[in-house]
Amino acid sequence: MYMRTDALPASVKDFLVGLAGITQFAGKFFRNFWRPPFEIREVFYHAYSLGQKSLLLVGITGLIIGMVMTIQMRPTMEQFGATSWLPAMVSISIIREIGPVLTALICAGKIGSTIGAELGSMKVTEQIDAMTVSGTNPFNYLVTTRVLAVTIMVPLLTIYADIIALFGSYAAMNLEGSVSFKLFIDQSLGSLLFSDMVPALIKSFFFGFAIALVSCHQGFTADRGTSGVGKAANTAVVISSLFVFVIDLLAVQITQLIIS
């Protein structure tokens, strides 16, 4: 039995085809992941170029978000006479949600566009075809290494972003009041539970995996021509950002189910 596809709008058909392509691409990644050669050096390189080089951007964003959240929340908390709860509220918000999602979005923008453009240009210039001809497995060399590196680096970047955001919150707390560092750490981390931290860390692995996989897929399937590179980079950012929110929604539901 065949489904009639003529009646579907083109955008829906494109979406479904793209989703199917990404799913196939993920399957191909898991098949190739166990097959040698293991390009460890390439993993390190991408971990450095894609991950560590994003630290400054992620750090600045985290610092600003930590400060802004504290400054914005303070008047409301003061109305309830609960200023002492501010560190706890900020830390829970950052570690549970804002830290992982914000880092993932930053990475989706920076890493996704980089991967999409790199692989798209390689596709356009037929470098990938050349690698296949020369006997190198392009998927293992180009995709597996990037996906692995980004999957490892995004959680690490999330940890850094969380810590820097808490520093930003501490700085903002001391703009209008006076809170000792020890008291701030005690109040912010003391109110955290493992159920706050571990799910956030686990979902950031999925964020990294999704960003790298979608971006590699967009680069690998880039259209011929110079416009294909730009389109691949753009689409990589948009779809990976969308995936981040979808995974976040799923992660929240699964976490609630597990905790309760």
Next chain:
Amino acid sequence: MSKLSTSKQLSLGAFVALGVIIAIGVVYYLGTKRQWFGDNISTYTYFNNVSGLQAGNNIRFSGINVGTVERIRLASDSTVLVEMIVSREASGFIKEDSRASIESDGLMGNKVVSISAGSPDAPHIEDGDTLRSRSPASLDQVIASFKTTSDNANELTKNLRDISEKIQNSEGLLGKLLTDSAMAGRFETTLESFRETSLNTERISVRVSGMARDMQYGDGLIPRLLNDSVMAENLSHTMDSLSYASRNLASTSRKLEEFADRLNNEEGAVNLLLTDSIFANDLEKTLRNVKDGTTDLDELVQTVNESWLLNLFNGDKSKEEDKKNKK
């Protein structure tokens, strides 16, 4: 194949290592907070209602977090078993007669299990011991209490309204006082009388006070009696003498009584005198003879006085005495 330089490899290694160390540090910190890595003991308590207590909530002893709630499960249809992890260090201060209760950490805060201090002589708890519990006040009870208070306030307001209406309508003493000028005048007079009475009372009390002072420190008999020990001793002697005299008087009166009894007796002289006529006649005769004898004796004495022999010795003196008697 892309190859990282040594410095970049070092940088990447430091980045990853630091991130992992931070993650492990936070995990260890949270674990320490939750008493996962320390030397702990398990202790249990039972509640009828845990009021929303959850696993992971803090255990407080003397206001300090000493552990966490490990597990909560139903023990029976009306009892909930709460398993608590308490640090061994703190357990040395928690006594077997300490009581666990469920409290709120602030108005909107989490629930905490609060352990009260037990008696100093009681032994401290050991691993696996069960603490007695104190049931928390449920929200329903609090609301019921509020409702009672609200009802009372309502009743009070109603009573106040009635009172104010009565005052407004010149009912009762207070209302008349506020509205009736004659009544107010009488009340004012009464108050004036009260004032004068109190002034008099004050004056009396001042005088009484003065009298008391005089009695204590003055020169009269009472201060001397109170303060002079010699006089008190003399008085004591006097009292002793009086006591002795009264005893003698009693004895004398007793003897007189016996004497009177004997006089009244049939064998007594008086009774004989009253009842025996012969004896009475004899006695009358005797008395008459005694009288006659006395008269004769007087005549004899007169004769002797007037005799010349005696006047020879006492002549001048008798004349002077006669003159004196005449004067």
